Amino acid sequence: MKVALLGLGTVGAGVWQILTDRAGRDPLLEQVTVVGIAVRDLTKLRDPSVPPALLTTDAMVLVSDPEVEVVVEVLGGVESTLPLLKTALDQGKHVVSANKALLARHYRALTALARQREVYLLFEAAVGGGIPLIQPVRQCLGANRLRRLVGVINGTTNYILTAMTQSGVSYTQALKEAQAFGFAEQDPTADVAGHDAQEKLALLSALVFRTAIVDLADIPREGITGIVSEDLRYAKELGYGIKLLALAEKNAAGALYLRVSPHFVPQAHPLNRVQGADNAVLVEGEPIGQVMFSGPGAGSGPTASAVVSDILNIVARQTFQDPHFMGEPLCVPELLPALEHRGRFYVRLEVPDQPGVIGLVGHAFGTAAVSLESVVQKASQGTRAELVVITHWVKEGQLQQALQQLRQLGMEIGSVLRVLDEETPGHQFS
Ligand SMILES: NC(=O)c1ccc[n+]([C@@H]2O[C@H](COP(=O)([O-])OP(=O)(O)OC[C@H]3O[C@@H](n4cnc5c(N)ncnc54)[C@H](OP(=O)(O)O)[C@@H]3O)[C@@H](O)[C@H]2O)c1
Known part of the structure; x- marks a missing residue:
């Protein structure tokens, strides 16, 4: 050859x-x-x-x-x-x-x-990078109805978030360290703004769900530049870590939801244990449940290992008849509008430090039919106080309504992050 x-x-x-x-x-x-x-x-x-x-x-x-x-x-x-x-x-x-x-x-x-x-x-x-994903998912999980793919698929951002969590350094300091050790480019935008993860997610989702590729413009994307040390500290206190996740999820009606954004990840969750520049992808399906692939997502040797395995597949003709690799036309997936997607959220708010403010916050969320799991006052500085809210399951549209009302009440929204749950809601595996 x-x-x-x-x-x-x-x-x-x-x-x-x-x-x-x-x-x-x-x-x-x-x-x-x-x-x-x-x-x-x-x-x-x-x-x-x-x-x-x-x-x-x-x-x-x-x-x-x-x-x-x-x-x-x-x-x-x-x-x-x-x-x-x-x-x-x-x-x-x-x-x-x-x-x-x-x-x-x-x-x-x-x-x-x-x-x-x-x-x-x-x-x-x-x-x-070096993690075998396409071949194992398509060849070894073909018997499953795959429902969700969620992963840490950008090593630079994971390195930065790991450094911020472990050493308590700021985003800027962690980025400088990542650049000094060769884990971040001099212009880190493609990684820290989530573009790299978005491109990988578009490809992965098409392969896992066997659909045509989704346009990058249709994949909501947020990077990690807005994460501050308070978010990491509160996450830890509440039993979570923060990871930039790429998520592709199929709902019961078959619509796909794709997103790249920082998430609260439960401390015991396997994705929270992915440290430094490593990557991991968790694939969820029926009947298998959850399978995780992890390892080096970049680097000379690991990436070359994946490239050469593709050359070997061509030599051995092992991938024949797979429509993706032979380019057969595939169905265009229906996409779930972002505001329709359900999830739990962490919201950090800066509010006037005065009696009755928690009641006002609760009322704003209640009016938008967002029920709350917890509301905790974290710190006060002069006339302002910081509140941390975790919601129950809500549609993103409802959350946006609540945030709009809070802004109208003069409250400042510090951060809004999604919370990763163990399994896709409504898809409990027996
Ligand atoms: N690095 C990783 O860990 C990694 C992981 C996964 C995927 N990838 C992907 O792999 C690809 C290569 O990445 P890399 O890190 O190996 O890049 P790199 O170190 O910058 O190497 C690029 C190579 O391509 C050559 N080159 C560039 N433009 C050329 C042109 N117009 N004509 C002829 N040769 C040209 C360069 O030549 P010179 O040597 O003469 O400069 C160099 O040898 C990228 O698409 C990247 O996204 C990289």
Whole structure:
């Protein structure tokens, strides 16, 4: 199997290392040969085991080489890289990609091409880094009715939230630390604003629920930049941690709800134990109940492990007949409007520190039919006091109504976070 490797950076170098150091790995690797490697800069210092003759700066010429059977794209970039993948598929070559940003935006066009040309488009590394997710969920959980997927799928934000929780440092300090240790980019927006998790969720949800991909614009997204140390402290006091979660949930009527946002996660919940830059995804279905996949969500070796496993799947032709990988048309999912979604919420409020204020708060929530699990006054500063409210199950629309009334009463909404529950409401497993 003749492979063109596009990119020899963090992931590409890991792929090269596995493909050229085969002892003790799958014997099918013997059938894989790298016939060319595309890079941007030929003068860069590289692993000395890479023959300079394999390197080229013209990725398109390499992709179009008739000898190439599989194109492995670990370049990054969206619009500039898309023509390379389209050309590869159009010429009947299989494609393996780790590029979630590109796939989440151009999945439909690429799968349509893959279908036309009867080739594979595999991307295990794009959704969970080193964690095997696509193959196990689709091949080993196929007997289940899958209902919910919830995960910590961005290592940078998990590193920052873990540091804020464990050392009590501010968001800014934790971000600086993450950048110093190489867990965050100099421009961290894609991670901290939730874009990276949103792209992965779009792909994962399509795979788990076997639907066409949902547009990124239809996935509500919040990052972690608004989380302050008070939220983490109150979470801890109430028995929770805070995690940036990606959630895809199917309701009883079959409508899908997708969201990326910080959540209160019960301290005993397995997702709360995911520390540092690790990732984990919990898949819930009937009859299996809950299954969790966890491990390194990024990094050279782990991501290369997923890329090479896709190459091996092509060599072994193990994924044939799966519509996603052969690009068959899939149904467009019905989406549940965000305001219709039910959940429990944590609300941190700043209120005037005066008698009767808790009654006013209770009344505002009550008028919007939001029943409360607890209301606790946490701190007062001068004429203002901080209140922490946990609601019972309500529709997001009702909560928004209550928040609107509270604002009209001169109360300031500090934070609103969702609370993760053990199981999808109304879906108790017997
Ligand atoms: N890093 C991770 O842990 C991780 C995890 C999961 C998924 N991914 C995805 O994997 C992809 C690659 O990430 P990475 O971290 O390996 O990136 P990287 O370290 O920046 O490497 C990019 C590589 O692509 C080459 N390149 C870029 N543009 C090119 C062009 N126009 N023509 C030819 N070569 C070009 C670069 O060449 P030079 O070497 O000459 O600069 C470099 O070798 C991205 O889509 C990323 O989202 C990464």
